[in-house]
Amino acid sequence: MKAESVDPLGGLTQGDISAVIQMAWEDRTSFETIQERFGLSESDVVRLMRQELNPGSFVVWRIRMKGRVTKHRALRDPTMKYADRNIADHRRANS
Numbered sequence: 745m746k747a748e749s750v751d752p753l754g755g756l757t758q759g760d761i762s763a764v765i766q767m768a769w770e771d772r773t774s775f776e777t778i779q780e781r782f783g784l785s786e787s788d789v790v791r792l793m794r795q796e797l798n799p800g801s802f803v804v805w806r807i808r809m810k811g812r813v814t815k816h817r818a819l820r821d822p823t824m825k826y827a828d829r830n831i832a833d834h835r836r837a838n839s
Contacts, residue, residue: 760782768805
């Protein structure tokens with residue numbers, strides 16, 4: 745009997761997708777923070793970005809993220825003062 749796989753992207757609302765995209769573009773928000781908030785692994789975020797962005801925008805994002813130490817907590821310099829767990833709520837209305 746084959747186990748059913750659950751698609752983590754399937755349960756996201758449009759607001760969630762928008763928030764994940766915004767967080768993925770931010771330098772200071774790590775993939776670990778996205779996983780804590782939305783349950784998406786780095787590969788899930790890459791898949792979401794590929795689905796949601798225009799092809800050219802996706803390529804620019806991937807080039808930008810490649811080797812960026814701020815996107816992974818384990819690679820950050822311990823003296824970096826990024827409190828990405830305490831980032832602003834991306835769903836609040838702009839005023």
